[in-house]
Amino acid sequence: MSWLSRLANVLRASKVERDLDDELRFHIEARIDALVAKGVARQAAEAQVARQFGSRLRLREASRDVKIVAWLESLLKDVRFGLRVLRKDLVLTAAAVASLALAIGACIAAFSLIDALMLRPLPVSAPDRLVYLAYPTYEPDPPEGDWFNYPLFQRMREAGRQHVDLFGISSPNLRTAVFRDSGGQDEQVRAQFVSGNTFQQLGIAPALGRLLTPSDDVTPGAHAVAVLSHAFWMRRFGGDPSVIGRRFAFYDGQFEIIGVARAGFTGTEPGRSTDLWVPTMMWRAAAFGPPDGADWSWFRIFGRLKPGVRAEQLQAVLQATFTTFRQEWARTYRPDAPRDRIERYLETPLRVHSAANGPWSQLRRTFERPLWILAIVVALVLLIASSNVANLLIARAAAREREMSLRLSIGAGRGRLIQQVLVESALLASVACVLGLLIAAVVGPAIVNMLAPSTDPAYLDLRLNWRVLAFAGGIGLMTTVLFGLAPALRASSVATMGVLKGTGGRVSARLTLRPLLALQVGFSLVVLFVASLLLLSFLRLTRVHPGFSQDRVLLLSLDTGVIDDDEGKARVAALQLLDRVQQMPGVDGAALSEWALFEGAWWASEVRISGREPEAFAPSFLAISPGYLETMRMRLLEGRTFTVRDTEPDQPTTVIVNDAFARRFFNTTHVVGRSFGRPVGRRAATSPVVRDGLLPQEIVGVVADAKYGDLREPAPPTVYVPLRGFGTLHVRAASDDPLTLAPILQREIPRELPALRVTNVTLQSTLIANSILSERLLALLSGFFAIVGLLLAAIGLYGVLSYGVVQRTREIGIRVALGAQPGVIVRTVLAHISGVMVAGIVAGLGGGLFLARFVKTMLYEVQPLDALSLALPVCGLIVVAVLAAVPPARRAARVDPVVALRYE
Amino acid sequence: MMKRHDSLQGALPLLVLKILLRRGPLHGYGITLHIETMSDEVLRVEEGSLYPALHRMEEAGWIKARWAVSEHKRRVRMYEVTAAGRRQLEAEEGRWHAVTGAVAHVLKHA
Helix, strand or coil: CCHHHHHHHHHCHHHHHHHHHHHHHHHHHHHHHHHHHCCCCHHHHHHHHHHHHCCHHHHHHHHHHHHCCCHHHHHHHHHHHHHHHHHHCHHHHHHHHHHHHHHHHHHHHHHHHHHHHHHCCCCCCCHHHEEEEEEECCCCCCCEECCECHHHHHHHHHHCCCCEEEEEEECCEEEEEEEHHHCCCCEEEEEEEECCCHHHHHCCCEEEECCCCHHHCCCCCCCCEEEECHHHHHHHHCCCHHHCCCEEEECCEEEEEEEEECCCCCCCCCCCCCCEEEEHHHCCHHHCCCCCHHHCCCEEEEEEECCCCCHHHHHHHHHHHHHHHHHHHHCCCCCCCCHHHHHHHHCCCCEEEECCCCCCCHHHHHHHHHHHHHHHHHHHHHHHHHHHHHHHHHHHHHHCHHHHHHHHHCCCCHHHHHHHHHHHHHHHHHHHHHHHHHHHHHHHHHHHHHHCCCCCCCCCCCCCCHHHHHHHHHHHHHHHHHHHHHHHHHHHCCCHHHHHHCCCCCHHHHHHHHHHHHHHHHHHHHHHHHHHHHHHHHHHHHHCCCCCCCCCEEEEEEECCCHHHCHHHHHHHHHHHHHHHHHCCCEEEEEEECCCCCCCCCCECCCECCCCCCCCCCCEEEEECCCHHHHCCCCEEEECCCCHHHHCCCCCCEEEEEHHHHHHHHCCCCCCCCEEEEECCCCHHHCCCCECCEEEEEEEEEECCCCCCCCCCCCCCEEEEECCCCCEEEEEECCCCHHHHHHHHHHHHHHHCCCCEEEEEEEHHHHHHHCCHHHHHHHHHHHHHHHHHHHHHHHHHHHHHHHHHHHCHHHHHHHHHCCCCHHHHHHHHHHHHHHHHHHHHHHHHHHHHHHHHHHHHHCCCCCCCCHHHHHHHHHHHHHHHHHHHHHHHHHHHCCCHHHHHHCC | CCCHHHHCCCCHHHHHHHHHHHHCCEEHHHHHHHHHHHCCCCCCCCHHHHHHHHHHHHHHCCEEEEEEECCCCCEEEEEEECHHHHHHHHHHHHHHHHHHHHHHHHHHHC
């Protein structure tokens, strides 16, 4: 029947129905008339005819089913029937829904994370007209930088005035604020310094009070005003409108709250939620004018393109300013600066990127690849779960083959049977989708918590939106087709007669199940392979010895108040502090360094060695107090460590270097007594020991290599210089639980030295763990999903084998009756899946190696083609497969021939 | 859909085709009457399966139907054989004779 006439039938449903009724009524009446003519009483004739016809309604329905597409009605019936069938097999249904829901939930969570972190447009007006500026960078921080200094910004803002409105926004760092209502308690707030026209250019309206304007951002240090984010206002102040006009202590000053930005705007940094904004002019005064303004790169430059201006036009305009600025700056370079570095610096192109969905933030850089890998892993798990459900549905459809063929032979259309099975799978899928959304609502935020340390949390808006809903709907539809189509097509190709006779109709079942099973084995191997690569790599990373002992080391940040203003006083006070802390009970060593290793801070400087060409390569530097190397358990190879004498002002030249430095610059470890020069800035150049802008550095000791801030990289060539003042206090505890020492130190330190206050306490081990957060996230999640995938594959194998044994009960019975040993029976059963396993493993390894190329940059000292990387997942899979095969194989071995042959 | 003839099981379609071919256009009731009388009331048509069979044969293109008015001025649906139906009948009939002949042969000589 053509589609057109079907459509016509549907539209003319009432007429067609009347026609059909007419035909049947004629038949029934004619039959009654005939009986009456033969002498049967009319009433008895009617009763007899009614009996013959059965229910007239049923007759009508059966006829119409074939010809007329009463589609909606049959759909409703199928839904009811499907629900009944699903309810009947409650355990099977629950298992199918649970595994699907888990996989779908994981997919939705992965999508909403990727969406929130990378794809979603900024919540500002016309985000597609926003741009931000960047430039390529080189070691040690490629590939791109987007931090600028104020003098350059000022020039570019003028130069681009015809094309763009530029505005600067600083990094959203956590900073300390004190609000009066908390009784002087420190609070960590995420604050951004922004240009006065920022809100205007982003199109953000106030929810309360007023926002910053260009007039709030004119004179350095003169605009102590702040705007709160709506979320912070609600969280911290409960939406109290009287916050306007309140003052709070922040960044060395008293700021006045002038307004609250509209709800939903949390800043321009994806992954971070800003609490308050203050004008750029309130940043440290030195950053604005000569001589040092250009030393500080501390904000991103955003811009809104003027109507009709394209990003390329703007690039051409700003590039000129950018290059001119760099040329002027290069003139201040030392005459012996390496040529290649100067050329690279001058030829750097300026890039204009779209800021429609925010700048390429640190969080994005770190997690872009891990999140995509995660997405692939969960998509594979979804495929495994789908094929599992398909297997279960096929097995069940096979059990219902009699029912199906009966329905076929009494005239049910094949389309109708397909529809029946598809409705069943759609029911499964939609229940799983709803559960999946719930799972995602739990899993998503849990993953966000893993993206950043709890002391500096990430924020992603994972609230349900239409994008996520559309994705969930799409996934539901896809899975329905994925696991519904195979069973549906199979159900409709039942060979009617064979099934009714109790033979046949089964070969095709095996033929459909096998490729599905191989696919499943393959997918779970891919997931297992990738997960084991990531897990192995993470385990190796956690076992990397950093070159110092991180155990029991407590790190305390100090607020030193006014002491730091006087270098001499600070030096003495710092030594005094160390002396006191070392005397405290439970302390096994104390030292200071300018900052903690693995904190993220870095100091690198070029060096000049007589007899060697100047190099652009810059070794790392760290300022440390006496006792630091001992406290950190760094191994001294040669010479001596620092003493109090080295910190004295007339001793500016002693340094300790590590082995890598000695080898890199002197080709030997024995460098005690050698010296080199370190170029110093204009300020330090007044020191009497500085010659030609070079501070002489005399090596007094050599220590074994220690990592600085990256576990993956070999320890960088490092120079340790004496610290003359305060920094991060390192305390090695005597007990295994160093945190018990923290409250004691927090109490005792201000008692010993009243000017000091402990602001923050953490562990050295925490900082190291935080440096491999993305690896940890990936290892944990992919490991979890590998187990889920393996479990699902095992269930699939078990189900298919069990089904095979049930199907072949008669055959097995005959074999046993003919004298086959249980071992032979088990082997025949297993032979059934060995081909599938081999095909699956080969396909899985192929897929895994393909995917491994994508994962490779995340790996540490693990190669995809290592024997271990290959053997681990394959062996794991085989063990699980054997375990899954044991129960059905045992059942087969125990088949009682008498029972089996009497069956049917 | 392929293999559609699979679902037209048994002898009913064969008889319907044969009778329609012999007697020309008939309504459903007429078909049952003819089958019954011609088989001396041995074969009774299940009304419940006749109409589904008719509609499926119609869908398969073996027969076609149209509305007409009976001698008693009733609106009736008349069925008649198409060319495809005629070919189908020949094939089915041949097979039927082969099978029944074989069975008869076995019965006679066993």
